[in-house]
Amino acid sequence: MCTMITERAGIDLGRGKSGPDWFVVNEANVSYDHPYDLPLEHALNIDFVNAAGGPGARVAVELSVEAARELVRTIEAVLARAGQRGVLEDIPLA
């Protein structure tokens, strides 16, 4: 890609789905570069991947700048509400 602006976020616990089955995702690759499908020159691209699963173990989204900012705001808002309700913790089920 031509901007080459990319960052990798580790994911301690996560699952993703791009076909019929769920799979473990352990990294989110975030870039601002050419999207594959969104009709923009550059986009905020997020690939949730399983690093050991090969290139196809990927859940991809391509967002406009405003959509990306709205997503960040929304995630923060949802986490804040969960914190206020006292349910913001990872509770293992197994």
Add this chain to the structure above:
Amino acid sequence: MRPAARRVPTTLEAAVYQTNDYEGMLAETVTLQGHGGDTINAYLARPLGPGPFPAMVLIHHAPGWDEIYREFTRRFAAHGYITITPNLFFRDGHGTPEDVGAAVRASGGADDALVVGDVEGAIRLLRSLPYASGKVGVFGTCSGGRHGFLAGCQLTGIDAIVECWGGNVVAAPEDLTPKRPVAPIHLTASLSAPLLGIFGSDDRSPTPEQVDQHEAELKRLGKDYEFHRYDGAGHGFFYYDRPNYRATQAIDGWKKVWAFLSARLG
């Protein structure tokens, strides 16, 4: 029925075959020895006939070793060139071109040294073919345009380079990485082949100002080059499978490509 021999069309004539000409092409996946002797795969298309034919190495763009580059490969072959497009992401795993391209994007893009080594291996293969004339050009778009220019600065024996909107030929020191340790503009003195540059004036990578810097350095060093800038076009305006395709500008740009290669490669 295939004639025993036929007149070999020039690269300009190839686009306008006569209706009673024979035309044929072979296109297939092959392997070659790339950087460090690594075996990688590549897509090769060649005109049928005894030759000798000039040859081209296509350097695919960052999105991947994808369908449009396979079509470009066949298009160059239809214009009379033995054409090979190495899979520069061979070492990064296999899957759809998009998935592999996304993995490479996440890892910071293709490694310059590997790309140049793979291009060198592709040139070596082309020159070994009995129906090759020995003349070899390089064509690339986007990151492949940058890599084409880089190859022209780091390799010898290339006869022509077509750089289409090569992003990051001009790069700030803070944008350099271990995989891309140098801004290619600083290697211009070593450029050993004639260069054709195709750019869109609305592009932001490279920006028009960066294209001006690129050209100024070529001019300062007395290099053999020609640049063409297209108004109303941005990045990737040859890609007819993307909304940034600009038909009028692309048609003229391809004419510039064929004329340049015909003059340089024969």
